[in-house]
Every structure is written in C-alpha cells, then in structure tokens.
Amino acid sequence: MTNAPSAGKPIDRLSVAELNREEFNRKYRVPGKPLVITDFLAETVDWDLDFLCKHLDGRKFQVRDYGSGHFDAPRREWTKYCDHIQMTMGDFAAHLRDGSAKSRNLYLAQNPIGDSEAVKTIADEMRFLTETLGFEPIIPEASLNLWLGASGHVEPMHFDPGDGTLIMMHGEKRVVLYPPKQSKHLYPFGFYDVLPFWVSQVNSLAPDLDAYPDFSKAAADRFEVVLSPGQLLFIPTQWWHEVIAQGEGYVCSCNHFWKVKPWRRRFQTIRGFVIQAMNLFPWRWVLRFNRFIYQFKKS
Template sequence: MQNLDRARHESIERVSVHYLTPDLFFNEFQRHNKPVILTEAFNDSVPVDVDKLMSLVGNMEVPVRAYGPERFTTPKAEWKSYCDIRKMTVSEYCGLLRDGTAKRDSLYMAMIDMGKTSFRSVVGPGIDLIAEKTGLRRQLPNDVNVWVGPGGHVEPLHYDGQDGTLSQFRGTKRVSLFPPSIQEGLYPFEMSHGGLTPNFSQVYIDQPDFEKFPRLRAALAERQRVDLAEGETLYMPVGWWHEIEALGNDYICSVNRFWKVDPIWRYNQAPQAAYLYAMSHLFRFKHRIKRVFGK
C-alpha cells in the first residue's frame, strides 16, 4: 500500500486519504481498532486563523470551558466538576486569545457544533472526502465540532464511546494514545465519583505518581505519541485513551467528528466504551422525554 509521507519509524502510520478505499480502510485499520493519520484531505483549507474564524462565526455565542490557572496542578480526584462554563461570542473569545487571557486562565472554546454555520463550508469538503474514502458513517446528530485554544493547553486523558477523527487546522497538537486493553493501568474514575466520569483517567501521565498508581508504570510502556500537523487527521478508534496537548505559544484550531462504530461487534474490543455509549444515549433519551412531557 502506498502511504507514509514521513519515515516509518513512527508507530502510527501516515496515509494519504487519496490512496484509501472503504474496503482498504476497514481491513487495514477499522476492523483492528488501529489508529492512523490521514493526510491530504485539507490541503486547501489550512491554516484557519482567528480573523477567518471571526469573519465566519464571530457573532455566534458559545460556551467556553473555564478551567482556571490551578486546575491542572490539582489532583483530579479533587475536581468537583470537569470545568466551569462561560458564555461569550466567538469574537470575544478570540480577543482573549490575542491578549493572553485565555492562556492565563486556561479558557478553551471546545467542541462547538459548526454543522449549520458558514464555517462548515471551509472544513466540510475535507470531512466529506474522509467519509467517502474511508466509509466512515457520521454519528447523528453530530456533524463537526471546532476546538480553539491557547498553546500549552492539555485536554486530560479520556476515551470516547464512538470512533473519532481529529483534524488540525492551525498549529500542532501532540496526542498520547493508549489501547483499550490497558484500561486498568490508567485508573479510570469510579461511577460514583462526583467530578469526572469513568471515561476519564485519574492520572497525570507526564507527572506519574507510581506510589499511588503502581500499574501506571506498565501502562506508560504502551503509550504512543504523535505530533499532528496542520492539514492532518488522526483516526482514533472507539475506546482508545487519548490526551491532547496544544504545542507552542500561539493558538490552535482543530475540528473533530464522531463516527458510528461499524460493525457493532467492534465494541468487543472496547467493552467499556459500549457501556459509555449506552449510558450517553439513555441520558439523551431521558432529556428528550422530559422536554416532550415536561417531567
């Protein structure tokens, strides 16, 4: 198979999206729950800077995650919630990026749905090309979500209940990946924990406490790291643990999308993700019923 625009010493392959077919992608990557980096889907769309973002969706009011300057030096078990939320327009947030406030206070414009905005016209062709070449099917009602934040920000170690892709539109992100099979060594939170859900890890992988988390040492030996550059897309199969750091001192812009776990038997490779997926659907169903019947 033709691929790899970079050396093969990296543990995660880089494959041009133009060399793929749905059958090839399924047999080489999807069926084996194997991450891969897809290239050349967004050559005409990068970079996306704040001026372009503001011109497209500047007046859109969005929820911004406010972690605070001390959050990531505090043990995760002490977190009372994942983050606080502030409402502001995209333009207001971009102003905080430019003047350094977003970095100082750890403010992140995260997972903002862009499916019905003009921003979608910029990233959409590449997303649609990936869907065509891989056979991945969109997980409704999700379309595309934008992530914008300061360099140095880290999204803590967690896994998702669906297949996912992360596409880089400005700057570079370093992604640390761990297979679902080593979950116990990453110490997921118990269901009863009030702050973080069981798809989040209690550990800081770059500041490991082996006395408190002794199985972490073996888990770290399974860590795979990749620097995701502008125009590249990382396919993260269901259940793969990932921690994502925005590199550099400037800001980053990324887009993610969730995809159906096809075929459903692939959940056998990540049973904890099947439980998470079922619980999230039950939660949405209960809220839908509450809206309809007012109970």
C-alpha cells in the same frame, strides 16, 4: 514519585492518495487501529483568528473555564471537571490575543459548527471521509465540532464512545494514546465518582507512580503523534488519549464522532458495555443518579 514517560510508539501515516475504503477497513477500522492522514486538508486551509471571526462571529460559543491552577491539583482531588461560560468568537479571540485565555485556562471546546460558512470551505474533504472511506455520523444531524485554545492547554486523558477524527486547522497538537486493553492500568474514575468514568486520573505527561503504580505497565502500549496543520488523526472508540496544544499562540482543531464499525468494537471493555447500556436511558437521569451516589459516598 513522578516519572517522565518514555516516547511513545509511532502511529501509521498515509496520504489521501494511498487510501481507499477496502484498505482503510481492513487495516484500521475493523481492527480499531489509529491512523494519521498526512495531507487531509489543502495547504491553503488555515483557520486562524481572522478566519474564525469572519465566519463565526455573532454566534454564541460554550467555553470551558478551568481556572488558573486547576491542573496543579491531582485529578483525584478535583471536585468538578470545569465551569462553563458563554461568549462570542470575537470575545474569545480577544482573550487569546491578550493572553488571558492562557492565564485563566479558558478553552472553547466541542462546539458544533456544521451549519456555518466555515465548514463549507472543507466540504470536499469531509465528503472524502463519508463517500470514499465510508464514515457514517452517529446521528444524521451530528456535525463538526470546533476546538480552540491557547498553546499549552491539556485535555485530560479520556476515551470517546464513538470513532473519532481529529483535524488540525491551525497550529499543532501532541496526542498521547493507549489502546482499550490498557484501561485497567490507566486508573479511570469510578462509575459513581464526581468525574466521568471515561476520564483517567493519571497525568500521562508526568505520572505519579506512587499513587498509580500500575500505570507503568501501560508503557509498552503508549503511542504518540504530533499533528501538524492539515493532518487528520483517526481515533478508534475507547482508545484513551491526552491532547496537548503545542507551540506559541493558539491552536485550532475540529473533530467528528462516527458510528463504530464493526459494532463489536463498542464492547471491548466493561466501560464500553456500560456506555451502551446508558444509551437506553435519558442521560439526565443517569447523571442525576451518579451525583446522588457520589454525595452518598461522601456523607
């Protein structure tokens, strides 16, 4: 049985003028509560394809290749998250313009662009995050990440180990969120499954309640927002979120991951504890061990 979920609760919205570090820390960072900054970017900022090709062409980007029909299968049946291919911004823009990015489900995801000319156009806004609100990068050289894809694309529900900021550069995204306390009702993959344990098996937009009956228990804590160009969403660590590209054409956004403050928010869930433990070991060995256990379970 597949049920359409009810609309989620709204997320607090504030303008830049209404924010200062003390207020942000007290109401949002310390308790780990999402927030929309409604006018983070100037109205003149628009990272359309012409802008991106001008400032980023010639660079190689990693593009996720999900393949047509990938999202038709239940996530518990996936044998991998996606494939990856390399292409220039000009090549990917061509796929967006001719519709093949949508039909093939290609998505340019989480590509660092902190050293690009494009980021210089929003330097003042990024300083507001660090100097006024007190955000600190997880590592000093960490940078802004670019996300670009066709309307209709869905990034499956997952959580991130750091606090995140999502900025809309062109088009709109709908974001569905659930707090960390609902983790057990969101059916995350197991620690030794083929997909990461920070990804949910549930399609929150059309949940299969026969397969995931306890998902309905999370309904009271469902939050939802549509982000418009120039708006920023603060997503605290371990908040589950599913992101849907809306409208026609294509959508562009940027995100940044930040240190979690206060530090105790890193340990809100068992999965949070595990991620902190994994940080003590080289990631490649953790992933190899996970793959070994998964193959052992299948045999």
